[in-house]
Amino acid sequence: MRVGIGYDSHRFADGRKLILGGVEVPHSQGLAGHSDADAVAHALTDAIMGAAGLGDIGALFPDTDARWKNADSISLLSQAYRKVTEAGLRFVSADITVIAEQPRIGPYVGEMRRKLAGALSAAAGAVSVKGKSNEGMGWIGNGEGLAVIAVAVLQ
Numbered sequence: 042m043r044v045g046i047g048y049d050s051h052r053f054a055d056g057r058k059l060i061l062g063g064v065e066v067p068h069s070q071g072l073a074g075h076s077d078a079d080a081v082a083h084a085l086t087d088a089i090m091g092a093a094g095l096g097d098i099g100a101l102f103p104d105t106d107a108r109w110k111n112a113d114s115i116s117l118l119s120q121a122y123r124k125v126t127e128a129g130l131r132f133v134s135a136d137i138t139v140i141a142e143q144p145r146i147g148p149y150v151g152e153m154r155r156k157l158a159g160a161l162s163a164a165a166g167a168v169s170v171k172g173k174s175n176e177g178m179g180w181i182g183n184g185e186g187l188a189v190i191a192v193a194v195l196q
């Protein structure tokens with residue numbers, strides 16, 4: 042068994058869609074980023090790559106590369122998972138915490154689990170997604186952005 046952790050944070054920005062776990066979540070702002078800025082998919086990608094000892098998402102999809110401009114991060118997750126399987130490992134499970142003051146992600150968690158698991162050839166039950174507020178503290182509490190922590194297990 043191999044365990045990996047992933048972390049990502051993005052700043053909120055006007056005029057962007059908010060994409061989390063492959064799902065468009067209705068909100069007044071989206072996240073700034075080179076790709077679709079899906080911090081959930083990015084943290085999970087780092088977790089599976091870390092578990093496999095393959096580095097991180099930036100090494101595979103550099104944000105200096107025009108190919109990944111506005112990229113669908115679920116597709117990036119799927120491509121990273123191909124590297125993982127080539128290394129002889131397969132996805133077992135993941136647990137993800139989204140830390141954001143707004144919006145509340147509860148209504149969208151089921152669809153996120155299906156989208157993320159689908160990229161990993163797994164059942165939705167293998168991917169847990171939970172939302173937490175930051176109790177109004179600091180940059181997350183101020184609504185400047187959000188953060189995501191993901192842990193993944195490979196076998």
Ligand code: MG
Pocket residue numbers: 049050051074078079080083
């Ligand atoms: Mg990111």
